[in-house]
Amino acid sequence: MALSNDLRPENKALVVILTALQLAVVVAVWMLAIVPAGLLALAVLARKAIRTGLKGEAR
Structure with missing residues (x-):
């Protein structure tokens, strides 16, 4: 593969x-x-916490 010297350098901003x-x-x-x-x-997690809270109040 031959290297070419006429390649344009990358535009750094781009x-x-x-x-x-x-x-x-x-x-x-x-x-x-x-x-x-x-x-x-x-x-x-919120659903589990609410269910646990409701079960605790029912007792």
Whole structure:
């Protein structure tokens, strides 16, 4: 494979922008996956706490 000296160098600003966009997409995907799971876990814990509280009052 021959190397060519006439290749244009990367535009550093474009590299930074694309890297930031990729990071933003990764963070957004993780948040979309984690937040609903966290809310579901909190709902389960709250439901258990409410049931335990109601059982304690009935006695």
